[in-house]
Amino acid sequence: MTTPPQFEIYFDGEPIPCRDGWTIGAALTAAGIRSWRTTRHRQRPRGLFCGIGVCFDCLVTVDGQPSLRACLTPARPGDEVRTQEGTGR
């Protein structure tokens, strides 16, 4: 990477550096984070899988709204991203 990150988002309260146009999934992955959801039945961690909006494995809660696809959702400065448990509701 040649240019510095342009803004921050927050993951469970911790600041994460982010670039213009990155998805939340990209920002979390670039920060070394691999999972941001646990499943309903077995409480298993999940993160990016298909990366293109098909599999819905990367669901995450952003600014209180649950079950958004991290691989599609563009990061905006100050986004509060939270680990989602179960249905997220």
Next chain:
Amino acid sequence: MSADLVVAGAGIVGAACAYYAAREGLSVTVVDRGPIAGGTTGAGEGNILVSDKEPGPELDLALLSNREWRELAGLPLDGETFAAAVELEHKGGLVVASRQASLDGLGRLAAEQRSAGVQAVAVPARRLHDHEPHLAHDLAGGYLYPQDMQVQPMLAAAHLLRMARASGATVLPHEPVTGFLRDGERVTGVRTPRREIPAGAVLNATGTWAGELAALAGVPVPVAPRRGFVLVTEPLPPMIRRKVYFADYIADVASDSAALQTSAVVEGTKAGTVLIGASRERVGFDRAFSLPALRLLAAGALRLFPVLDGVAVLRAYRGFRPYCPDHLPVIGPDPRAPGLHHACGHEGAGIGLSLGTARLVTQALTGGTPDIDTRPFRPDRFGTEAAA
């Protein structure tokens, strides 16, 4: 291969009849043109209702069935109970009215139902949220029906067939009945592409195809399809406890109109999804989805539960209710073709009514006394115009 009873149709009604008959010691073979539970059974919500029925023969059958479901519920199965295996929930139904006039009508119906043996509890507007915390706030009131239940209908049919097999029955999917074996007037078995199966009796439990099968035996039974759609949401935490619907649903069920009707019916499931119905229209077997119908279902659900507004709809499915002109099922021996029995035409209530139907069918086969008056369900009640 021969049997005391050949059941044509491996849906919920055929499955229940096969189990009840096999349990009584009859040798049973079930055949189906497709997979098990491949028709209406897998396309509904799993209703076991008394609340939506006006006093009369169908309500009598519903009450009989209700007792049977309660009895089967505690049966041990796979280290748990039948109820657990088929997701049978004694959740109760809550019928609500948006206006006072409609609530008054509901009150009159509830009074009549009570005298027929239905439990119905008036719930004033200010108490509705004790039962359903997320219900809309502008409703006039409603009635709670504690006897209403819900089941996962595919699991119910599959387990009933499995229990029938455990009692000695044979199940042959993908094997349609192509003709009947006859001895004069008498039906003495069925023919399939693979074999002939001589039988003491043949039961027509083929749902929306029951008219076609009956025609093969030369007897008219006027069963026609009535299309319905259901919407399914994303999985949610438990937030809708009962089966909740608007009072106008009862009028829609009883209606003879062919045009599209929708009335809001909303309920949660064990899987966490919320099911949203119900639409009715007579369009033959047209499998196309109708966006206007789906939109009306969504709008109706939001009138009951505004909280669902941002919830995602994941899918929709469609089914065809096997419907008779007088809205009553066809149950019992057919005097026009001795040896042929029917258990069909349950419209949208087949899941719930299946067990009571199985009881009546088995009683007829074994010479027992029927629990309720079966004359209103007679196969030959339609007269000659039924052939159309």
Next chain:
Amino acid sequence: MKSPVYDVAVVGAGPAGLAAALAAAESGVTVAIADAGVRPGGQYWRSPAPGAGAFRPHTLHHAWHRFTSADARLDELAAAGRVTRLAEHHVWSVERTEALWSAHCAVGAEPRRGDARRDVVIRARRLVLATGAYDRQLPFPGWDLPGVMTAGGAQALLKGQLVVAGATAVVAGTGPFLLPVAVGLARYGARVAAVAEANSPLAFARFPRAVLGASRKVGEAAEYAAALLRHRIPIRHRHVVIGAFGRDRLEGVRVARMGGDGRVLTGTERVIPCDVLAVGWGFTPQLELHLQLGCATRVDVDSSLVVRVDDDQRTSVEGVWAAGESTGVGGADLAFIEGELAGHAAAASLAAAPRRPAGALRKRRAALRAFAAAMHQVYPVPETLIDGCDDETIVCRCEEVTAGAIRHAVAELGATEPRTVKLLARPGMGWCQGRVCGFATACMTARAGRRPVGEADLRAFAERPIAAPIPLGLLATPPEP
């Protein structure tokens, strides 16, 4: 204001959709082209976010100039009012209303963010569906661990965000697509510990005519072979990943050699530590919209359900054309040609333009289709691997349905078809609606019945009357007239 009626609506802005929109617009008709993505190009020509960093197209792309020239020309046509480009439009339903097609769209990069209140409707006289495909998957123990990704997912993260999915990667599955994924990861800094390819390209020797007809493909393959060498990436043919392990994230994979019978050879297993596995078994075409309209389908050489088209890319439904992977997986070059033919044909059907001679395009399409058919036979998906899943292996990731639950539905509950399995055990009933587990569930059910996977098996997991999850409130609100 009443929304406009276009002559042609194109769904999808990948190679096929871009070519179709361009061809139709150049024929003189008005065109709308809609795509769910933020930027055009589809999966193949996915371009990076503006702030992601310095982007050198040749490091991740082939034939990039074809994209940029098509994209630039579409911009010119858009400026002239002949093309309307609609990004971030997720088409969730198409229907016929009188003589027009209506495509209902939920709008936004992730349209449920902020709960879009009303869908946008694209109305058009003709419809071209160029909806593309996504990675096909086979379940294996541990495949739900974070760090296991689809090959296309790792590639998308790289192409679209310039983010490398991990430090040490294994790339696995089958097909030529694995090579650009491995090379891309290596070029952007990952150590690629191995490529496990279940098949062997030596089998191309059986199809000399098909290979000769697509010489550019041979050139590409040679470039990738050289790049693998340069990056010291070992490629292990006839090897498969049989398990992934790690506590809460991927720590390594178990790789083994596959015998001629499609089964893993005992004693050949070894462990490769890695923090990302990019895996893919070919592609599954996206057919929701075609099936909503009732388009006839068939099973292609690669066991995928695809839409039937005629020589003009016309589907069985009058007024609807299809191009690209949804008519048979064959890659971007083929998709582009099919798109061009579909766009021309759709425009010509409006009598707006004389039909251009398309003989050369058809010839080229035939050659590329022959190559695709050969490729599918060289890189078959080894369904036998599913038998190696123990009962605890997750098959449906959304509803966490295990292989054991699916086997129970078949063996104990009497299911004979995938649809019955779905309704009894819930694979395919969750958020993704069977997009990921549909093929595996269909295979498991068919294999249990000792029969090949058929069209009906695949359709059971391909029909989605609502093609993308939408808020109930949006569905409840009729669109603007």
